[in-house]
Amino acid sequence: xxxxxxxxxxxxxxxxxxxxxxxxxxxxxxxxxxxxxxxxxxxxxxxxxxxxxxxxxxxxxxxxxxxxxxxxxxxxxxxxxxxxxxxxxxxxxxxxxxxxxxxxxxxxxxxxxxxxxxxxxxxxxxxxxxxxxxxxxxxxxxxxxxx
Amino acid sequence: xxxxxxxxxxxxxxxxxxxxxxxxxxxxxxxxxxxxxxxxxxxxxxxxxxxxxxxxxxxxxxxxxxxxxxxxxxxxxxxxxxxxxxxxxxxxxxxxxxxxxxxxxxxxxxxxxxxxxxxxxxxxxxxxxxxxxxxxxxxxxxxxxxx
DNA sequence: GTTAACGTTTACGTAAACGTCAATGTGGGT
DNA sequence: ACCCACATTGACGTTTACGTAAACGTTAAC
Numbered sequence: 001x002x003x004x005x006x007x008x009x010x011x012x013x014x015x016x017x018x019x020x021x022x023x024x025x026x027x028x029x030x031x032x033x034x035x036x037x038x039x040x041x042x043x044x045x046x047x048x049x050x051x052x053x054x055x056x057x058x059x060x061x062x063x064x065x066x067x068x069x070x071x072x073x074x075x076x077x078x079x080x081x082x083x084x085x086x087x088x089x090x091x092x093x094x095x096x097x098x099x100x101x102x103x104x105x106x107x108x109x110x111x112x113x114x115x116x117x118x119x120x121x122x123x124x125x126x127x128x129x130x131x132x133x134x135x136x137x138x139x140x141x142x143x144x145x146x147x
Numbered sequence: 148x149x150x151x152x153x154x155x156x157x158x159x160x161x162x163x164x165x166x167x168x169x170x171x172x173x174x175x176x177x178x179x180x181x182x183x184x185x186x187x188x189x190x191x192x193x194x195x196x197x198x199x200x201x202x203x204x205x206x207x208x209x210x211x212x213x214x215x216x217x218x219x220x221x222x223x224x225x226x227x228x229x230x231x232x233x234x235x236x237x238x239x240x241x242x243x244x245x246x247x248x249x250x251x252x253x254x255x256x257x258x259x260x261x262x263x264x265x266x267x268x269x270x271x272x273x274x275x276x277x278x279x280x281x282x283x284x285x286x287x288x289x290x291x292x293x294x
Numbered sequence: 295g296t297t298a299a300c301g302t303t304t305a306c307g308t309a310a311a312c313g314t315c316a317a318t319g320t321g322g323g324t
Numbered sequence: 325a326c327c328c329a330c331a332t333t334g335a336c337g338t339t340t341a342c343g344t345a346a347a348c349g350t351t352a353a354c
Contacts (some may be wrong), residue, residue, distance in 0.1 A: 022301085023300090023301075024300070024301085033342085034300095034343095035342070035343065036342065036343095038219070038302095038303095043341095044192075050290075052350095053273070053301075053303090053349080053350095054302075055299060055301085055302090070265050070268070070269065071269075073222070073262065073265050073294045074262070074265055074269065075220070075222030077340070077341090078341075079340090087276070088276075092280075094255065095284065095289050098280050098283060098284050098289075099291070099294065101276070102277060102280045102281065102291060103294075104283070105273050105276050105277050106277060108273055109273045109274060109277070112270045112273070113270065115220065115221070115266060116266050116270070118220050118221055118260055119263050120263075121217070122217065122218075122221065122259055123256055123260065123263070126255055127256060129234070129235075129252050130249060130252050130256070133245050133248055133252065134243060134249065136239070137242065137245050137246070142245075142246075144246075144249060146246075147246065169330080170330090170331075171329095171331085179312095180312085181330095181331085182312070182313065182314085183311080185332090185333095186311070186312060190311095199320090200331075200333090201331060202331085219311095224311090225310075225311075246349070
């Protein structure tokens with residue numbers, strides 16, 4: 001099978017595959033500090049190349065960083081994100097390992113779908129609030145769209 | 148207008164509206180410890196009645212607790228949840244206040260919808276993993292559904 | 295040649311959200 | 325009268341995810 005080993009939502013322009021990034025550059029792009037990126041490395045989430053003492057980030061590293069950040073936005077702990085990222089790396093040769101991967105993936109998807117139910121419920125509630133407030137403003141002859 | 152002041156996703160059986168709950172009872176129901184519930188109170192998120200020194204929780208308190216927990220599952224900080232809960236309580240008499248409420252509500256909904264995009268993207272990725280692993284197992288003549 | 299902008303490691307500090315005692319009170323059953 | 329389950333208020337400890345400062349090296353600009 002041999003699938004992409006590095007996660008990527010939408011391949012980030014195939015010709016930038018060779019680019020390398022400095023820590024400050026990635027920090028800016030993902031709105032974090034260099035400290036944060038080094039911290040992720042301490043936790044084993046990314047392993048950039050080194051040129052002497054300096055870190056050099058590949059397109060793959062960049063993708064992992066994006067993935068980590070998205071995981072965080074979804075409320076996962078770094079340890080959980082670590083495990084999830086590992087799912088892309090695990091040995092897929094044995095049938096038992098494939099089954100285990102399938103099991104974990106399904107379990108995670110179930111988590112995510114539960115989260116989506118929570119999310120949709122909150123969205124519905126606040127849309128309801130909006131509708132009521134808009135109606136009330138209209139009824140008072142005020143334009144809901146002006147500040 | 149005068150809408151329900153207490154949030155509730157699906158009114159929790161209208162005749163249990165009078166029930167009162169002990170801290171341990173709510174702790175069990177929401178899978179937290181009493182300590183956690185007291186902590187929420189310290190943070191001003193719930194204000195149960197007291198019978199002497201003991202806390203008595205109403206159906207409204209229970210609903211708030213559920214709301215808090217859902218907010219946490221969605222990755223919001225308690226301080227944010229506090230603000231959001233306040234949106235149900237704020238004075239809706241003035242037009243300016245209605246506008247402000249509308250603004251905040253829309254902003255929050257935008258947050259939630261961004262989160263849903265992240266969520267859907269991750270779900271899609273893992274479903275893709277599942278599909279690939281299932282295909283690989285089938286091709287090897289193994290049943291993906293057996294353990 | 296020094297200032298500036300970037301990089302490094304080491305180490306201590308911090309905010310959030312509780313956990314974990316300890317000491318104490320209270321109400322019900324036997 | 326005694327035990328047990330449950331309640332209370334402090335107060336200190338813990339985990340996670342970094343922030344912040346110190347002390348230092350490297351490259352480029354002026």
